[in-house]
Amino acid sequence: MVNSPVPLLQVRGITKTFPGVVANDRVDLSVYEGEILGLVGENGAGKTTLMRIIYGLERPDAGEIFWKGKRVSVTSPQDAMQLGIGMVHQHFQLFPSLSVMENVVLGNEPTVGPFLNRRETCAKVEELIKRFGFDLDPRTSVRALSVGQQQKVELLKALFRRVELLILDEPTTVLTPQEVDSLMDLLRQLAASGIAIILISHKLREVLGVTSRIAVMRKGRVVADVRPTEVTEAQLASLMVGMELQEIRSSWKEHRERKKKTVLVVQDLTVLNDRGRTAVDGVTFELSEGEILGIAGVEGNGQQELVEALVGVRGVLGGKIFLNGRDVTRATPIYRRRLGLAVIPGDRVKEGTVPSATLAENLIAINYRNPPYSFAGVLRERPIKEFARSAIKAYHIIAEPSTVARTLSGGNLQRLVIARELSTSPSVLIAVHPSRGLDVRSTIEVHRRLMDLRDRGLAVLLISTDLDELFALSDRLLVIFRGRIVGEVSPRATTPTELGLLMLGGSNGHVAKELSR
Amino acid sequence: MNFGDLVGVTLRQAAPLMFAAYGGLFSYHVGIINIALEAEMLAGAFAGLVVTAWTGSVELGLLGAVLAAALLGAIFSLLTEGLQANLVTAALGLITLTIALTRLLMWVATGSRGAFVPQELAALPSLWIPGLTSTPVLQAFSGHSILVYGAWLAWIFTSILLYHTPLGLRIRAVGENPEAARAVGLNIKSVRVVAQLLCAVLCGLGGAQLSLGDLRLFTSGMTAGKGFIALAAIYFGRGRPALTTLACVLFGFFDGFQSRLQLWTDIPPQLAQTIPFLSVVVMLVLVSWQEARRRART
């Protein structure tokens, strides 16, 4: 490992805020030539944002970037690439209809005259593929590749150019163990040749195995900078998740076990995503009244498609959904709502509200045709206003009925959504990361409300990537990975580490073995 | 019923559609639904004819057509890329504007109102293919203005550019996934603008074929929806040049067919004239219906 006193890349004081959330909070980080720096943290800790800033895809609100000791301004990926920074993205930035080699060389295409030099391109890409031991045909279209192979194409893209700093964002989530091993060997090779590597990964064991240094991020800050030899996996996981867990757990109320009615049954559900790939793969579970069933998983493992299928916004390929005893697999959303389904969607702005409409207009979106809100097709303003006012009062929304939704803060918007969904007195509520992007106070409020509703008999399906939230609310916890339920745990009997391992693809048995090491 | 004649008419009617459709393909692949094809065609038709009538030179006329259409394409790009205007309204506005401006300019340039029918007009050279001129049906493939043959060359040009050059690769990449293109360092705006200009140039030639090559006059609004028919051809072809060409040929056929139908039968002319437009709707619906069925099956 070649080390020089001046870091290859150094960021100081990087701050980036998105509406409602501080993604990076005065982050300081350094990377040295020839080292592999691991960057770990939960979803939403700010790792990807920081990398996007370094790569020029985002601009920081404050802070500086130094490259080889000199201050630089990285305003676009072109700038980053010119410096010698390459990035392999977590969410693939590929072009499905183009071939592997076209994806790899885009922007740097070998030409003969004005035309693409296909032969040279193929040869060059072929050489690269052989060098790293991937099993790819440069000519196949990316669309036809498996997810693991697509990730390799992402890698090839970065390696095709001259690179001094290589950033990898979750590169192994879709690789087989053998592929992971060969990738790790490759990374060691690259580092030995002087290339600096930043490796973002959930897979703590891998990170511990290949890195020379590990930085832990939590809620936008770097909270630890350790050597892999100094920490265990469990310790890393604790650093990632934080200590507040104990406080939240102690606020649970013990509620008595009683015979509960099953309100939602999902049987062997299979759903395709927009690309025609299986997103939900034979999922089966039941939800009873008066319980909160949490579904934990890294984002992108089929949760969104599952929710869409349950709501009725997405069609189902196979399996069944029963709501309060009725088969709603192919029923319209409004039929399901009439049967008692309500949903707090994951995206308050795109799915949950109409930003350009008023609070009142957003609130009545489900009940507007029912009396007293309308009569013979005509909306009655007074009952609507009264409903809005009572919702404002009951849910502490800081707004007027005529306030435009766009101007509301995240917390208020979420209260609006909750107010609306609960106004139908549902029996089943699907809550998709309900406290995402909310401040601490609003989060506690939302959690308290959900627990309160649960105590009163509401069945809640909680889908979230936030371990704090899942631990605080769930009575039972399922883990989803690549569209399958891979484990069920009781929140009181499990640890974040165990849960984290499940979320990364272990099954209950495998996890138990891991933990007993 | 002269089959050869039908073939000839089909080729002539399809040519402007083909040019506009190939231009539209660049837009389509770069991710822009270009409704301004109609405006660019009309600008090309106008400039092509008027400049030729003025200067007596067909080459200058074609250049004028291309420049006029490019100007319109540049304005469209300015509106949509620079000022973030809505693609559809900007295009519709430009169409209205172009129709009005060509009427005005026609008066300014030639003193005519409504229609400009020049007495003498330098003609686009025609191509006579030796050996075909005497064979019965095949003779229909010979003797057209060079732009008719040019339309087929445009097909080759478009296919090569789109699929065999770096520019074409970048155009398709930007259209498929602008975010990923940005991540690779491409300048999305300039790729889009280049695609738009290519589109405009081709539309200009299509318009020139309409006025200069075929009818040898200019009337206000003479494109009569052909830009939209070209758009339909692109939808029909799902962005593939070969299928797009097929659609254009079919639409051209229906257009030619209806005029011959009027000659051969007693059908009222207005009813015959609805045929091409109805054919577009029917074909578009069939293709979309098939697509929906295919997607439901997966």
Add this chain to the structure above:
Amino acid sequence: MGTWPKSFLAELVRVALLLAISLFITGLIISFTGENPLEVFRTLVQAAIGSSLGVAETLSAATPLIFTGLAIAAAFRAGLFNVGVEGSLYLGAFSAAWVGFTLTHLPGWVLVPLALLVAGLVGGVWALGPAVVKVRYNVDEIVTTLMLNYVAIFFTTYLVTYIYGVPGLANAMSFPIAPQARLPRLFPPSQLNLGFIVALFIALILWFLFRHTALGYEIRMLGANPLFVKWCGMPDRKIAIKAMFLSGFLGGMAGAVQILGIHYRFIANFSPGYGYTGIAVALLARNNPLGILFSSFLLGAIYNGESIVELMTDIPMEIPRIFEGIIIALTSAELAVGFHLWRKKTRTREGGR
């Protein structure tokens, strides 16, 4: 509903800016013809609203634009582009004429509403085809409705040339409607007729529809956020179809009013593009029914005044259409956004690093 004072003021400023720029560019184009734009504008304004007769004619010119503006707005509000208003207009016009010259035994107070209703229904049904294929198969409604426009125009011309027309004329026209089907003139010798009052009335109804009814609410929400509508369980497809039907209905009425109020018979190709001008009317008024009353007045004034200008200068200046085109093209151009982006770029250059 909606915060009134601040956003209303912002809208006014925006519209004023748009008009000013459009006028400027139009003036620039006029100067190319050798005429003085200020003179031309003065003549135009004088002709359009300089006399009570002028105002009456302007209102008459505005009448079809109110209908087509409302028609376009109705579809726009749902997020759809119904460029086929022109076709609905033609079919509606013919239907009204047909009722007018066929059911001649009916008294006026039955005949007129019936003609209007039939025209609206026909216009609405005409829009259903494109609506259904759009909703089911995602067929671009702009292309389908535009193609059908041509079909409608040709078809009605055919009807009036071969079946329902007075034979032997250069420009085909139908039999005259029964005298009791005529909409009375309000201000002779201008063409202003009762149709204008009907238009006002319909505009008010539309205003009420969008602001106070469940359907209006559904249409607005669909246009604002189709995803939300689905998640909340609203029947998004049905709403879209209803919006298109409404749009076609209004287009049909636009044609009917021209026939019953001005021409008293169906004349082939009678529309100078009211359906298309409706786009400018709707966009200028931001799809607001009350605003449409103003924008249709503006455009009606320009169309009305232009005929005088043309008479005087003998130049086909095409002012209304040039103006219209510029408005449509610029209306969504966020000129203010352009300015903002420029400011942001200079700011981040200092702060972002």
